[in-house]
Amino acid sequence: MDELIRATAQEGMIRILAADTKTLVEEARKIHDTAPTGSALLGRMLTGGLLMGSVLKNAKDRLTLQIKGDGPAQGCLVTSGRNLAVKGYLGNPSVDLPKKENGKLDVSGAVGKEGRLTVIMDMGLKEPYVSSVPIFTGEIAEDIAYYYTVSEQTPSAVILGVLVDVNHTIKASGGILLQMMPGHDPMLADLLTYRVEEMRPLTSLLAEGKSMEEILEDLLFGMDLKIQERKTPRYECDCSRGRVEAALISLGQRELQNLYEEGKEEELTCHFCGKHYRFSHEDIGIILSESAAKTTKL
Numbered sequence: 001m002d003e004l005i006r007a008t009a010q011e012g013m014i015r016i017l018a019a020d021t022k023t024l025v026e027e028a029r030k031i032h033d034t035a036p037t038g039s040a041l042l043g044r045m046l047t048g049g050l051l052m053g054s055v056l057k058n059a060k061d062r063l064t065l066q067i068k069g070d071g072p073a074q075g076c077l078v079t080s081g082r083n084l085a086v087k088g089y090l091g092n093p094s095v096d097l098p099k100k101e102n103g104k105l106d107v108s109g110a111v112g113k114e115g116r117l118t119v120i121m122d123m124g125l126k127e128p129y130v131s132s133v134p135i136f137t138g139e140i141a142e143d144i145a146y147y148y149t150v151s152e153q154t155p156s157a158v159i160l161g162v163l164v165d166v167n168h169t170i171k172a173s174g175g176i177l178l179q180m181m182p183g184h185d186p187m188l189a190d191l192l193t194y195r196v197e198e199m200r201p202l203t204s205l206l207a208e209g210k211s212m213e214e215i216l217e218d219l220l221f222g223m224d225l226k227i228q229e230r231k232t233p234r235y236e237c238d239c240s241r242g243r244v245e246a247a248l249i250s251l252g253q254r255e256l257q258n259l260y261e262e263g264k265e266e267e268l269t270c271h272f273c274g275k276h277y278r279f280s281h282e283d284i285g286i287i288l289s290e291s292a293a294k295t296t297k298l
């Protein structure tokens with residue numbers, strides 16, 4: 001079962017977030033029908049976004065993680081929050097590249113070298129907080145670590161992995177985010193970096209049946225690991241007809257009027273879950289008159 005663990009080590013000097021995401025990434029693979037390289041990219045993004053979003057303060061806060069490069073994946077976007085509901089999509093779900101020399105799926109090749117990683121935090125304020133960094137390696141984990149180091153001045157190590165089986169289903173998926181808190185001993189950061197580099201691939205350990213807690217215990221051996229919380233993350237889309245209507249209204253009066261005058265039926269598909277929403281000519285008329293009424297009131 002999927003699990004998200006929040007923990008600390010070395011008397012709070014190391015903050016740890018770790019997640020086993022096999023089930024939710026498999027769910028995403030089925031929804032988007034991703035090819036292996038696409039599954040690895042989407043799975044790493046979903047896991048990374050999940051870890052990053054899990055520390056938001058309020059229930060309604062949302063984190064969006066987007067990577068947009070010049071590679072054939074045509075970008076990937078995920079959103080998550082404190083409730084551990086995560087969702088995402090790829091520009092090109094069928095992206096698939098030959099494996100790299102080390103046998104790993106070529107995620108950076110799919111992403112591309114030129115582009116940006118963007119983090120948007122919507123905390124219910126007038127404007128969301130937006131921060132972006134250039135793509136560092138395109139392997140996602142290093143990009144997120146780079147983001148934390150540059151944008152938030154928090155030295156971080158990120159491990160993300162997705163293992164795709166021969167039948168293209170997800171065999172293992174997970175991630176670990178380690179952050180050094182202010183005032184830490186630099187020697188401690190060096191030791192942790194060394195351990196992360198020496199660690200066997202996370203997905204190999206998970207595929208062998210090790211639990212995330214066992215993996216953390218090995219990684220943080222002798223560092224007084226304290227598990228604070230365990231929760232179950234999930235892939236979940238919260239789209240609704242109301243939200244799709246709101247998106248239609250946001251097109252503006254003129255666009256809506258054009259749509260209405262075309263006299264056609266509109267079908268909109270949710271990027272995140274593939275659900276279809278159909279709007280008849282009459283429906284569009286109603287939305288148009290409602291949005292007109294709203295505009296007049298303002």
Ligand SMILES: [Zn+2]
Pocket residue numbers: 237238239270271272273274275
């Ligand atoms: Zn949806």
